Amino acid sequence: GYSGSTATTNMISEICYWKKIRQDVKTFVALCAVCQISKPNLVAYPGLLHPLPVPDLIWTEISMDFIEGLPLSNGKSVNLVVVDRLREKPKEWSKWLSLPEYWYNTNFHTFIQTTLYGAVHGQPPPSPIAYIEGQSLVDKVARSLNAREAMVQLLKFHLQRAQQKMKVHADKSRTDRIFKVGQYVYLKLQPHRQVTMRQGKYNKLTPKYYGPFQILDKAGHVAYKLLLPSTSQIHLVFHVSRLKLYKGPLPNAAATLPVCDAQGELLQLPMNVLDRLLGKVGNSAAVYVLIQWSNGSEADAT
Known part of the structure; x- marks a missing residue:
């Protein structure tokens, strides 16, 4: 189902068929957790414009x-x-x-x-x-x-x-997006490339969203307060353009955010030595080690 509902429906239709196959496949693909955090949200910019109220008296604002x-x-x-x-x-x-x-x-x-x-x-x-x-x-x-x-x-x-x-x-170029308190949403931490939160060396393959996290409260017209882990060092209120509704059963465990240092860079700690290689630096012998980091898998080892 990673190819989308249309491609998945066509592939399944070649070997079998049942009533409402397109609707069932569309629902199945929409509930895919990997697709929800990895695929971009192809909609108009969420959140309508809400101008500040005009003051009634001079020098009050x-x-x-x-x-x-x-x-x-x-x-x-x-x-x-x-x-x-x-x-x-x-x-x-x-x-x-x-x-x-x-x-x-x-x-x-x-x-x-x-x-x-x-x-x-x-x-x-x-x-x-x-x-x-x-x-x-x-x-x-x-x-x-x-x-x-x-x-x-x-x-x-x-x-x-x-x-x-x-x-x-x-x-004209925006869409209205409203959530309810108690719902779960995915969070996009940065509007563009999330370099500081990259967990692997292949940036294009890293998740575009994190979570899901529960909505605690609504702040104003277009912002929501989320229940983030106690270790997170970021503000709890986000604009609706950074949020995407979570689809699927309620998560059993609380989601986590990548651990960062004081500068906002991803904090990676060595977890395991996967391999050793004898090499040479100048005229001296040296040993190179392949390290698996705390925020990555063996495939991301360096």
Whole structure:
């Protein structure tokens, strides 16, 4: 059945036949443990795009990034950039300086253990809650707050529209994949060549998946927490694109992962000397030994 259901059905049909032969062979091949860990998962990229929710208020969700490689200035070459998700009007930034100034003065500062507003006025700063018409008796303040609320609503509209466009475009080449807590899945540790987890010297013949492992919990929309061995040194939460449903009876023993060192390289220990050969290194005699390693069979000995 390693050749697939179609080839296996054709070979069996040459010598015998029974009702629903194609369905039976297809089920048999799907339950093959060797095929499940060795064959690639030929489906569109699993996991639909789930954009982050758009914030309701300004300066409630910010991103921080370091810009490196700048010319040295006063002994410094790195700049910290703080960006609010609800940002707009780059050409009219001078009109909106009051908002970042308000955020800076009402933000908690670790070096004084309070806000700048609290240090000056001796009381907590007012919260930037949504403005309701008629709350302010000062006409200029009311116009400013109304303009701010109108801008926030406009920014939310544009962000939601952009997110929807990105989701529609991304989901064209993706498939939805949902698992249930308690199910068993195979795990693909790396998205490309799993060189660090290679158990033999023939990389193309090594398994593409490990497991099966049981699902403990769902994290967000497209990630799951797995029950990995206690010796594993990797995070327990994986994206659905790294998982493939296990088919077959429930495993009797817990699956294991290859043992790796602190650098993530496969840890191989000598287990047995299979053969010895007398050779020569320069002008001196030497003995070469054929070693079977802990993570390989005799065929992988070196």
